[in-house]
Amino acid sequence: MNNEILMQVTDLHTVLPLKGGNLVAPVDGVNLTIPRGKTVGLVGESGCGKSMTARSLMRLLDHPIRIQSGSILYYPGSEADLARLTQSQTGKKSLSRPAQAAQAPEIPEIPEGAVEITALTEKQMRSIRGHNITMIFQEPMTALNPSITVGKQVREAILLHEKVSKKEARERVLQSFRDVGIPEPERRYKSYPHQLSGGLRQRICIAMAMVLHPEFLIADEPTTALDVTVEAQILALMKQLQRSREMSILMITHNLGVVADICDEVNVMYAGQIVEYADKTELFRNARHPYTRGLMKAIPRVRSEIKGDLFTIEGTVPNFSDMPAGCRFCDRCPYADEQCRTREPQLRDIGGGHLVRCFREVET
């Protein structure tokens, strides 16, 4: 077991084939490190590829979207899980759909204690999802089955992964309801999703995600559909669960307020690439990419008055099939020069692990 890192994503490319044989890459060379027991933010606007990145980690991609290349190394926390998942990796290669993904020949040797997610069989993936790695979504209504009571849905997660009696599973469901602060768990067990408020539904989804004590939670905009008052409750709950269970969280959001509240480290994503990475305090104090700075200046604030116009980022996000040749942000960037329009900047360390993908960060 690796004591520091839970997941290491290297040069991930997730592609969508278009009619006529062209490919676009909504995730274009993403590197991500998920440390054990920390909350990592992945921030960006709609269409930047943040949700697609998350789904790639769980290998929950809808055909024909697929992982074209790159490595997703997962370091399971328990020896038993590692043994279960590495059995076939050394032996025969899996032949199911994701194996096409793994056809990239340059995948280096898998380090000790790690599992290569892109090379697992679908069956192995199913044994990971919900058990080791789990996910919650933006819209708790569509994430739940409307025709089954919420108790049964959460119970199903247990019965799928463990050999326990229904009665015992029910007890554990009720306990998980109590853990996430659902009032009257016995009564709620028998409720259908439509009978619950948005906040309660999201708590059910969290209970379902947490019931098997996973070590990694991927949260895709979990509070975006909720009212601010409920959002504050759900964020407080996530923080408390993370602390008590020493879990890692990947928090996908467009809301910098949520990032400031819950994350330890932040990745900013733009047009399929990570453009800036730093720990939270550093990022908010000293953002260096013009896009990150623009986002921070463009938001109106609850706790201070802004006079005059809001700062705006001109233009719109470029289309994936028509990316600028150089820096992907150059058409919207007030600092862009000739170099930015012709050469593609790489992520580089500007000190203390703060990474920026920009030629002109010094001037911002």
Next chain:
Amino acid sequence: MSEVLLQVENLVKYFKTNAGKVKAVDGVSFEVCAGETLALVGESGCGKSTLGRLILRLIEPTSGTVRLEGEDLGKLSGKQLRKKRSQLQIIFQDPFSSLDPHFTVGELIAEPLRAMGMGKEERESRVMTLLDQVGLSRDYYTRYPHQFSGGQRQRIGIARALASSPKLIVCDEPVSALDVSIQAQILNLLRQLQKEHGLTYLFISHDLAVVRYISDRICVMFLGQLCELCSTRDAYERPMHPYTRMLIDSAPEPDPEFHREDRLLLQGEMPSPIHPPAGCRFCTRCPFATEECRTEPPEMKDYGGGHLCACHHPLLP
């Protein structure tokens, strides 16, 4: 204070459902002055969008009156109402479902003008001016909405609302569906248009940061009733109603060094709008509620300087 443009008096709207009467809007009164932006804030289900639609008379109230420049909209006949409606417009939240995909941008924006009986040539030149005003290219005239991004579509919706030169525009969550960078562009545009045309906005939103930026005064709504009505600055710096304070305290702050020890957070669930609590509607979630709150509904009281609050135990500065 400038003159009153819109007067809402004791407005009530009940919806009949199988489970009983949903008291969506239950006795709401306020005034909007010409040229100001009045924000209507509250959580989902508090009745703020219903209130917006009642004001436009898109739905009929159960009781109560809405007056525009002193004229009771409820008493107007169909023909008179249609004429009056050119002065009342709305911008919707979702720029995808609010534009008919079969119409070109030009036709969409000209629709209200045609309804007013404006001739073809005059319409065309007016639409061109409107496209300029909202920052869209004149070439878009013959294009269809699906060719545009969310921000551009919202500009089309704004141009359509402006077409009939209205006095009051109800903005129903106009930036909630947009990305941060686009949201700022649209908010700036709304402010600029207000200055240029002397518009009055009723701005419905759940986003407290947006509301602080755009509005002059704020109405806070809870479960169909108003709980506080005051200047924007008072609401954020000296809130009197515990609910207002909790709404503001709940909003996440994009600053990791922000910590507030005395942050008040809301607990519990929203009560049912079919069987609201007997006294103050907020009493089941209020940390300061007393016996009086549970039995006696609080009256809206004026605390001076146009600061109104309906609470038995207001937070005093």
